[in-house]
Amino acid sequence: MSDKVSFLQRYRITLKLFADNAKIYANIVDVCDVFELQKALDSLTDWAQTWQLAISINKCCVLKVGKTKVESKLYIYGGLLPIVTECRNLGVTMTSDLSMSNHISVIVAKAHQRANIILRCFVSRDRKLLVRAFEVYVRPILEYNSVIWSPMLKKDIVSIEKVQRRYIKRLPGLKILHTWRG
Secondary structure (H helix, E strand, O other): OHHHHHHHHHHOOEEEEEOOEEEEEOOOOOHHHHHHHHHHHHHHHHHHHHOOOOOOHHHOOEEOOOOOOOOOOOEEOOEEOOEEOEEEEOOEEEEOOOOOHHHHHHHHHHHHHHHHHHHHHOOOOOHHHHHHHHHHHOHHHHHOOHHHHOOOOHHHHHHHHHHHHHHHHOOOOOHHHOOOOO
């Protein structure tokens, strides 16, 4: 695959690989850049066919980042790639404005769900056990890839912290610790 990375650099295309995922990045300023990107996509599909590798077209899309007004219809195997405003990449939701608020909303909802399940399903009311269950089953949801999506907006920070505050408030004997209202 490293041969493909160097080959695509001729088209001023950046290719990032992780396991069986490939992401192509290009700076689009004018129609010529779109043409170069399409040539790179065609080259990539030819390479995949040569090596008998399948491209999951239903997982392919175009995410425009920035304020480019250049029309960019791109195709793989003759199928038009949809232009989207957000997409998931290795578990992180990316948006065209690079805001992480959508991603944070999704993980916060999932973390609240998981915390509720723990409190409903665990028969024991032992605080140490329930805190450990939170650390093992909820915090990883909130911390996964946080280096990428680190929250900047106060509302996002508050919503993430609210998961733990709400959980602690519901533990036996700890309701008194919950004095902050967010």
